[in-house]
Amino acid sequence: MIRSLLMFLTLLAAAPALAQGKPPLVLAAASLQESMNAAADAWATAGHPRPVISFAASSALARQVEAGGDADLFVSADQEWMDALAAKRLIVPASRVTFLGNRLVVVAAKGNPVRIPVRPAAALAKVLAAGPLAMADAPVPAGKYGEAALRSLGVWATVAPKVVRGDSVRAALTLVERGAAPLGIVYATDAKASRAVRIAGVFPAGSHPPITYPVARLARSTNPEGEAFRRFLVSRAGKAVFVRYGFIAR
Amino acid sequence: MSFEIRVTKRLGEADVSLDLTAGEGLTVLFGPSGIGKTSVLNMVAGLLRPDAGRIAVAGRMLFDDADGIDVAPERRRAGYVFQEPRLFPHRRVRANLLYGAADEDGLAATVAMLGIGHLLDRWPRTLSGGEARRVAIGRALLSDPAFLLLDEPLSSLDRGRRGEIMDAILRVRDEAGLPILMVTHDPDEAERLGTRIVGV
Amino acid sequence: MLTAAEWGIVALSLKVGGVAMAAVLPIAFALAWVLARVRFPGKLLLDAVVHLPLVVPPVVTGWVLLLAFAPAGPLGGWLERWFGVSVLFRWTGAAIAAGIMALPLMVRAMRLSIEAVDRRLESAARTLGAGPTRVFWTLTLPLSLPGVLAGAVLGFARSIGEFGATITFVSNVPGETQTLPLAIYSALQQPGAEATVWRLSAMSVGLSLIALLVSELLTRRVRRGLHVL
Numbered sequence: 001m002i003r004s005l006l007m008f009l010t011l012l013a014a015a016p017a018l019a020q021g022k023p024p025l026v027l028a029a030a031s032l033q034e035s036m037n038a039a040a041d042a043w044a045t046a047g048h049p050r051p052v053i054s055f056a057a058s059s060a061l062a063r064q065v066e067a068g069g070d071a072d073l074f075v076s077a078d079q080e081w082m083d084a085l086a087a088k089r090l091i092v093p094a095s096r097v098t099f100l101g102n103r104l105v106v107v108a109a110k111g112n113p114v115r116i117p118v119r120p121a122a123a124l125a126k127v128l129a130a131g132p133l134a135m136a137d138a139p140v141p142a143g144k145y146g147e148a149a150l151r152s153l154g155v156w157a158t159v160a161p162k163v164v165r166g167d168s169v170r171a172a173l174t175l176v177e178r179g180a181a182p183l184g185i186v187y188a189t190d191a192k193a194s195r196a197v198r199i200a201g202v203f204p205a206g207s208h209p210p211i212t213y214p215v216a217r218l219a220r221s222t223n224p225e226g227e228a229f230r231r232f233l234v235s236r237a238g239k240a241v242f243v244r245y246g247f248i249a250r
Numbered sequence: 251m252s253f254e255i256r257v258t259k260r261l262g263e264a265d266v267s268l269d270l271t272a273g274e275g276l277t278v279l280f281g282p283s284g285i286g287k288t289s290v291l292n293m294v295a296g297l298l299r300p301d302a303g304r305i306a307v308a309g310r311m312l313f314d315d316a317d318g319i320d321v322a323p324e325r326r327r328a329g330y331v332f333q334e335p336r337l338f339p340h341r342r343v344r345a346n347l348l349y350g351a352a353d354e355d356g357l358a359a360t361v362a363m364l365g366i367g368h369l370l371d372r373w374p375r376t377l378s379g380g381e382a383r384r385v386a387i388g389r390a391l392l393s394d395p396a397f398l399l400l401d402e403p404l405s406s407l408d409r410g411r412r413g414e415i416m417d418a419i420l421r422v423r424d425e426a427g428l429p430i431l432m433v434t435h436d437p438d439e440a441e442r443l444g445t446r447i448v449g450v
Numbered sequence: 451m452l453t454a455a456e457w458g459i460v461a462l463s464l465k466v467g468g469v470a471m472a473a474v475l476p477i478a479f480a481l482a483w484v485l486a487r488v489r490f491p492g493k494l495l496l497d498a499v500v501h502l503p504l505v506v507p508p509v510v511t512g513w514v515l516l517l518a519f520a521p522a523g524p525l526g527g528w529l530e531r532w533f534g535v536s537v538l539f540r541w542t543g544a545a546i547a548a549g550i551m552a553l554p555l556m557v558r559a560m561r562l563s564i565e566a567v568d569r570r571l572e573s574a575a576r577t578l579g580a581g582p583t584r585v586f587w588t589l590t591l592p593l594s595l596p597g598v599l600a601g602a603v604l605g606f607a608r609s610i611g612e613f614g615a616t617i618t619f620v621s622n623v624p625g626e627t628q629t630l631p632l633a634i635y636s637a638l639q640q641p642g643a644e645a646t647v648w649r650l651s652a653m654s655v656g657l658s659l660i661a662l663l664v665s666e667l668l669t670r671r672v673r674r675g676l677h678v679l
Contacts, residue, residue, distance in 0.1 A: 025539060025623065027621065030636075030639050031639075033636065033639050033640055034640055052623055052624055052625060052626070053623075053624070054539070054621040054622045054623040054624075054627070054628075055622055055636055055639070056617055056621055056622045060617060060618055060621070061621060063513070063516065063618075064516060064538060064539070064619075064620075064621050067516045067517065067519075067520035067522075067523070067538065068520040068521035068522055068523075068526065068536070068538065069520075069536075069538035069539050069621070070536060070538065070539065071539060168639070170638070170639045170640075170641075173641065177641070190641075193640070193641045193642070194641040194642075195641070195642065196641075295573075295577050296576070296577075297573045297576065297577070322576075322581070323573070323576040323577055324576050324577075324578075324579050324580055324581045325579075326577070327579070328577045329577075330574070330577040332570070332574060334570070336568075336570055336571055336574040338571060338574075338575075338588075338589065339571075339593075340592050340593060349575065349578050349580070349588075350575075350578030350579045350580070389578065390577075390578070393577075393578045393579055394579075
């Protein structure tokens with residue numbers, strides 16, 4: 001009785017999608033919001049049910065999967081949480097594909113002509129430490145990558161006192177957009193998404209761990225549309241959507 | 251005997267105790283304020299449990315600690331008129347009067363006796379002190395009581411209102427024939443209304 | 451005005467908040483009545499536990515709910531066995547999170563209004579022949595009703611503002627668990643989505659304001675009622 005009532009209400013909420021197969025539920029890192037939505041739109045235009053996508057922190061999504069939530073795909077902003085799910089046999093190992101990469105950049109407000117010299121270290125430190133430097137919070141992947149890059153370039157000790165933290169990489173971007181900090185360390189995709197900032201410098205790929213995005217099908221997924229959408233994401237056409245948003249196809 | 255009350259009760263620092271046997275008519279419990287007269291009425295009504303003793307009214311045992319008898323207040327059939335009217339603010343006068351009544355049979359006669367026919371559709375908050383008290387008396391009478399408990403029914407009323415209420419009580423005493431236990435600290439009231447007066 | 455998708459978010463928020471309020475109402479009233487009227491050992495502890503969602507970080511509440519309602523968890527396992535349903539990623543889960551977060555506010559308001567009911571009226575009713583059950587239905591409940599409704603509306607306002615526990619517990623699924631605060635959070639993650647943020651925020655503020663006004667009007671009735679007696 002309760003079950004049928006719940007189902008009825010669920011169907012009411014999802015009525016338009018009934019025409020086709022049941023849409024798959026995709027759990028995706030918050031930083032993929034615009035690009036993943038564009039990919040879902042492209043997939044829907046091709047005549048498939050548009051996937052329902054829940055955007056939240058990779059960590060929150062992974063914990064929901066661990067708790068037993070029934071979703072179809074997981075797209076993580078780093079390998080760590082995908083590894084955690086793999087260790088608990090919650091993903092289908094053969095379906096795991098690292099399909100996207102990203103770069104770490106320094107952004108400045110649009111009108112600011114500053115250029116970031118990567119070497120020598122002293123020159124880099126001088127520019128970055130000139131004012132507040134916006135970065136994502138330390139436990140967030142973008143914060144971790146940024147700190148690793150500054151350490152490997154030998155400027156962390158000088159720059160660290162000038163760093164201001166946003167709770168996400170997008171919060172760090174906002175600090176630069178709003179003029180609260182002249183420079184910020186964000187992903188190339190964030191820089192591309194914002195019309196208020198320009199890329200002032202790109203970190204050498206070797207200065208930080210590779211920034212990669214894995215996708216995998218969840219072990220409990222029973223919806224064939226999930227696997228179909230995963231195949232689209234890792235296909236040439238799928239990746240092309242993400243490249244438009246500044247990702248690197250892998 | 252109408253009232254047989256032998257109770258003791260400790261209330262804070264004070265001990266209330268009473269040993270009373272009274273016949274028909276209106277028995278006045280007379281004494282200064284604050285010596286537990288209201289507590290005695292509450293014990294008879296079942297709202298306050300005595301520490302020890304027994305209470306029988308009109309031959310019916312209501313409380314006896316020796317036998318473990320303690321009749322619930324809603325089964326004692328006490329018509330209790332409290333010191334303050336305690337009308338239910340969300341019900342009109344008519345609904346207040348009928349709250350404890352089995353049917354509407356007695357309504358017309360009671361309303362006529364108390365002179366409250368014109369108040370039936372009013373809300374309690376619009377009544378004067380004397381009107382509210384008459385409604386409270388009517389409500390108690392209509393609940394088909396086996397006895398009446400009146401707590402300072404004339405206090406805080408002006409002279410004209412006192413006369414009204416006093417007449418009403420006399421009429422109830424003489425027409426309804428119910429045993430009545432009334433509390434007052436006013437010697438004139440005690441004298442005028444009481445069949446007998448018990449000093450506390 | 452709002453786009454169709456944004457109206458959908460508002461409708462979902464109202465559904466989640468409404469169901470949360472309706473489901474929690476009797477529980478909150480029972481707790482409020484017990485706290486207002488019954489003396490028992492451990493009352494202080496019960497009072498504290500009821501208030502926990504008010505002070506614990508919402509992410510903690512969300513995480514505890516996630517563990518409890520997971521298929522392997524105590525409540526989730528029970529739902530799965532008896533009804534074959536799971537609340538993870540479902541609006542029912544969002545309603546559970548919203549209801550838990552609203553509970554302390556509802557209990558507080560209801561408890562105050564039950565405590566404000568004049569016990570002397572109840573003893574008067576007892577002497578008129580009404581047993582405890584009739585006293586409850588004819589006096590305690592109607593006299594505390596404005597406060598009970600005020601508490602319910604306050605709980606509803608809290609429900610539709612719930613964020614932390616919801617996103618931790620049932621994720622951010624459009625059409626299922628993406629209520630107004632979650633949609634605003636998502637829009638904030640997108641550069642250039644400021645217009646959406648503004649519209650949804652205005653909607654959120656408007657709904658909260660209406661609910662608070664209704665709650666305040668009802669509370670005033672409670673206070674006026676007190677003067678009547």
